[in-house]
Amino acid sequence: MATMAMKGKVCVTGAGGFIGSWLVKLLLSRDYIVHGTVREPSDAKYAHLRKLEKATENLQLFKADLLDYQSLRSAIAGCDGVFHVACPVPSTTSSNPETEVIEPAVKGTHNVLEACVEAKVKRVVVVSSVAAVFSNPSWPRSRVMDESCWSDMEHCRASKDWYFLAKTEAESEALAFGKRRGLDVVTICPTLVIGPVLQPTVNASTLALLRILKEGCESMENRPRTLVDVRDVAEALILLYEKREAEGRYICTAHSIETRELVDALKSKYPDYSYPKKLSEWKAEPISLSSEKLQRLGWKYRALEETLADAVQSFQDAGMLE
Secondary structure: EEEOOOEEEEEEEOOOOHHHHHHHHHHOOOHHHHHHHHEOOOOOOHHHHHHOOOOHHHHHEEEEEOHHHHHHHHHHHOOOOEEOOOOOOOOOOOEEEEEHHHHHHHHHHHHHHHOOOOOOOOOEEEEHHHHHOOEEEEEEEOEEOOOOOOOOOHHHHHHHHHHHHHHHHHHHHHHHHHHOOOEEEEEEEEEEEEEOOOOOOOOOOHHHHHHHHHHOOOOOOEEEEEEHHHHHHHHHHHHOOOOOOOOEEEEEEEEEHHHHHHHHHHHHHHOOOOEEEEEEOOOOOOOEEEEHHHHOOOOOOOOOHHHHHHHHHHHHHHOOOO
């Protein structure tokens, strides 16, 4: 398969986040020069990035805000490629979803892409989410969801799923922008991303696993979960950047598992944590997603047991389970 011939300079937006940190680590290990955008480079919560191997010589952090075009322009200038990972994940309730959730996602993505056009980057890989895929009531439940399935924006608005709406709108706009402006845009839609943490702060997807391990709640829904390791997502991002034939959107998922199976798998290895006391039945039909398109490019994922073991070890090391 053809590979983009380069180990040049790339920009990672949201470099200090869960996915961003692992992506920066992998890019540095492969001799890329990395520009990382963060909110405040001097903040102690980004110190883990400076400690990564080869960071001293090959990583530069930029203060940037998705809604501040000039700050993005400075970070992206001179780069061959961009990974747009940053995205605000809202709390469950938002008093003003348009300005708090949707505008930062859509306008922020637009600003990144405009800066990419100006910098003449070769390719942009945008991190979307499976939230932009599966909220589609008209998709037949018996049919596996692939990249042709999009979340229904009117349905998302009616059910006040603002994060789903923001991700769907931002991704569809990104692909349309690419076609309109002649920019090579590829998007990736990961499911729930879990695994070991590099950053000291707890993000939304890590919290999902931490809740199972330490909250000891009375009851939790036995909902089906689709999971993927953060390191496998980072590998997929680099694959989508480097493989010349990559195009359009890609679903990125590895394991489908019910919450009960997840709890049992964790309990058998770590019996002393505070697990949910009861798991209530989940009424909705499970959805089925396929990463076949990504796998055809050569993507592979690791065993769930490895992901869980490494995640728990990293939580212990970071003091997140105390």
